Amino acid sequence: MKTEAIDRNPVTALRQACNIKQCMPVWRALASRNPEKALAELRQPRPFGSVLGAVLAEHVALMRNRGYKYTSQSARLLRFDRFLQLNPALQEQPIGVILDHWTAAKSTRNHAAECENLRRVLTKIFHRQDPSTPFRRPDPRPQKEVVKQWRKPHIHSPDDVRRMLDIARSYPSPRAPLRPLTIYTMLVLAYCAGLRRGELARLDLGDVDLQDGTITVRQTKFFKTRILPLPNSVVVELRAYIKARRRAGASQDPCSGLFWHGQGRTRRYTPEMVTWLLSDIMRRAELKPRQGRTGPRVHDLRHSMVVNRILEWYEAGINPQDRLPFLATYLGHRDINSTLVYITVTQDLLHHANERFRTVGAPCLDLGREVRS
Structure with missing residues (x-):
């Protein structure tokens, strides 16, 4: 029996030709009064289809082969x-002229910093192709302008954290009885272990070792996996949550999400949902x-954990400088330079630092007077 079947879905073919991700816009264009014009308006440029594409x-592939995720940088290059x-008229112009037009396309601070970053990346690419190409001196001013508009971290006091924990335990959720305890446990780990929102969402049941009192945070920023000891x-609190999770009928597969809910295909909370709930x-x-x-922000819980931990060290008579490498490892940083970004100078922190400097520096001042006399 002969069938009159076609080899390929024509709507899928049109979607791929227009370089869009969904078929619904194609259906709308076909149903419009002028399908050809509507399809032409849908057509998007191909990724890396320009003269420099x-x-x-090749540069994106090289950086990813070196082990970098290169997600945000790739998105910037795709925009360019x-x-x-x-x-198309610019594609025959010198690279300097192209970059000047790209810089003038928007007047925002972020775009100016992105253009400066692009100039640096292109210089690297051209130097790799031709070592005689000189490096250009980077201009730090656009990035400094961007930093000025960043929000400063909010440091939660221990009383603030207690209030949030109390509210989480009584969170109204009649259709999902496990959710209040889930949010409570998320808050505990976000503050006490300094976990990022993505790390919370990616935790599996098998990542929790109640016997050793540790959790394993796998393949996070910088492709690192770390094992964190917990108080x-x-x-x-984790043991109580896991028991309640079992009673609620959650999967006991070690690969199932630690923070489980009974809806959807994955049945685990997404980073966006974690952000919404904690916010x-x-x-x-x-x-x-x-x-x-x-x-x-939710990420400010991580900042608060760092500042409050340093305050506890000061109150216990411990020199925080000696503990910073351990704190950096706990947070999953490559070095203490990344950890220093989290040290927001509060009045309490400044007071303890001044007291420690006075205690250490006062004898030195007295010694200097004795030498002069």
Whole structure:
């Protein structure tokens, strides 16, 4: 029997030809009064399809082969490549002229910093192709302008954290009884272990070792995996959550998500959902406005953990400088330079640092007077 089947879905072929991800816009274009014009408007430039596309794609592949994720940098190069394809007259111009037009395309601070970053990357690419190409001196001013508009971290006090934990335990969730305890445990790990939101979402049940009192955080930033020892109080809370999780009927497969819910295919919380839930706790605790993106962020719990830990070291008479390498390892940083970004100078921290300097420096001043006399 002969069938009149076609080899390929024509809508899928049109979607690929237009270089878009969804078929619904193609259906809408076909159903419009002028399908040809609608399809032409849908058409998007191909990734790395400009005159510099092959060079940029080769650079991205090289950096990823070296072990870098290179996600955000690749997105910047794709935006530049798209700009070139939408302005074909520029593709025959010298690279300096192209970059000047790209810089003038937007007047925002972030775009100026992105353009400076692109100039640095292109210089590296051209120098690799031709070692005689001189390196250009980077201009730090655009990035400094971007830093000025960054929000400063909000350092939560221990009382703030207690208030958030109390609100999490009583979080209204009649259709998901496990959710209050889930949010509570998320908060405990976000603050006590300094976990990022993505690290919370990616935790598996098998990553928790209640016998040794550790959790394994796998393949996070910089492709690192680390095993974190936890205080006994945190282990107690984790044990209680895992028992409640089992009673709720969650999967006991070690590869299943630690923070489980009974809906969806993956049945684990996404990083976006973790952010929404913890932000809602901050709003209910009146630490963050009811609407908008202003106020403390979820990542500020990690900042707060660092500052409050250093304060505890000062109060215990421990020199924080000796403990910073251990703290950097615990947070998953490559060195203490990344950890120093988290040390926000608060009034309490400044007071303890001044007291320690006075205690150490006062005898030196007295010794100097004796030498002069």
